[in-house]
Amino acid sequence: MPRPIRLESFLGNLPLFHGLGPDELARLASGTRKRSLRRNEVLFHEGEASTGVHAVVYGRIKLFNRGSDGRERVFDIVGPGRSFGEPVMFLEKPYIVSASALADSLVLHVDRETVFAELQRNPRFASHIIGTLAQRTEALVRELQDHAVGSGSQRFVAWLLRQAGTSAASGVAVVLLPAAKRVLAARLKVSAEHLSRILRELADHRLIVVRGREITIPDLERLRHWQADAS
Numbered sequence: 001m002p003r004p005i006r007l008e009s010f011l012g013n014l015p016l017f018h019g020l021g022p023d024e025l026a027r028l029a030s031g032t033r034k035r036s037l038r039r040n041e042v043l044f045h046e047g048e049a050s051t052g053v054h055a056v057v058y059g060r061i062k063l064f065n066r067g068s069d070g071r072e073r074v075f076d077i078v079g080p081g082r083s084f085g086e087p088v089m090f091l092e093k094p095y096i097v098s099a100s101a102l103a104d105s106l107v108l109h110v111d112r113e114t115v116f117a118e119l120q121r122n123p124r125f126a127s128h129i130i131g132t133l134a135q136r137t138e139a140l141v142r143e144l145q146d147h148a149v150g151s152g153s154q155r156f157v158a159w160l161l162r163q164a165g166t167s168a169a170s171g172v173a174v175v176l177l178p179a180a181k182r183v184l185a186a187r188l189k190v191s192a193e194h195l196s197r198i199l200r201e202l203a204d205h206r207l208i209v210v211r212g213r214e215i216t217i218p219d220l221e222r223l224r225h226w227q228a229d230a231s
Contacts, residue, residue: 005057007025007029007032007108008022008025008026008028008029010055010057010108011025011028011029011032011055011108011110012025013081014055014081014082014083015083015132016053016055016083016086016129016132018128019128020122020125024118024121024122024125027114027117027118028110028114028115028118030114031052031110031111031113031114031115032108032109032110032111032114033108033109033111034057034106034107034108034109035106035107035108035109036104036105036106036107037059037061037100037101037104037105037106037107038101038104039101039102039103039104040100040101040102041100041101042098042099042100043061043099043100043101043107044095044098044099045095045098046065046094046095046096046097046098047094047095048094048095049094049095050085050088050089050092050093050094050095050112051089051109051111051112052085052089052109052110052111052112052114052115053083053084053085053086053089053109053110053112053115054083054084054085054099054107054108054109054110055081055082055083055084055107055108055110056078056079056080056081056082056083056084056105056106056107056108057080057105057106057107057108058080058105058106059080059101059102059103059104059105059106059107060077060078060079060101060102060103060105060178061077061078061084061099061100061101061102061105061107062074062076062077062078062099062100062101062102062178062183063075063076063077063078063084063097063098063099064097064098064099064100064186065096065097065098071186072186073186074183074184074186074187075097075187076187077102077178077183077184077187084099085099086129086133087133089112089115090133102178102180102183151230152188152189152190152194152195152198153198153201153202153230154227154230155188155189155190156188156190156195156198156202157202157207157223157226157227157230158227159184159187159188160175160208160215160217160223161220161223161224161227163175164217164220171219171220172216172217172218172219172220173216173217173220174214174215174216174217175214175215175217176213176214176215177213177214177215178213181195181196199215205226206218207222207223207226208223
């Protein structure tokens with residue numbers, strides 16, 4: 001069973017609320033509620049009114065919608081320690097995507113009025129929010145550029161490197177695939193069968209080691225060089 005969490009501590013480690021003091025975090029925690037989700041359970045539907053910001057404690061949340069052809073389009077897979085839903089909350093508009101759990105998950109919901117009250121109370125918090133959202137927008141643009149060009153293999157490797165992070169220039173990294181391979185395939189705009197071929201190809205070149213959903217990158221720098229050479 002997952003350990004109980006202390007709301008103030010968890011909120012303070014989110015990029016959105018990083019740097020806030022104990023009093024500010026206590027006020028945000030007072031407007032926060034927990035929601036447990038079973039796998040495939042819906043958190044919210046596209047078109048529903050936004051009531052706050054969400055953050056994943058454990059599990060994974062899929063953000064998606066369906067095109068006019070009925071096909072599912074995956075926009076993001078949100079893992080532990082990440083928040084989502086801020087833009088529509090600040091714009092006070094309905095959700096433009098739906099959200100559902102890819103695995104049993106615990107999600108926090110920080111009430112919109114609580115966040116807005118803290119913004120009015122603390123101008124530095126408002127400046128921090130603007131900077132955080134600007135960084136996220138920049139990262140999203142880069143990700144969209146990665147998805148718009150290159151082969152399926154290149155898009156998958158770009159995704160792998162983003163998940164691995166930038167804390168180490170080289171060395172070993174481990175990335176966990178979503179529970180359903182088709183979810184990641186949809187996000188990368190390839191079929192599930194194509195994604196399986198990509199995994200085999202990269203494994204044959206010893207760029208990755210696949211053990212179920214766990215992908216080990218033995219040498220991050222070598223994988224980056226492969227990506228650069230393939231571009």
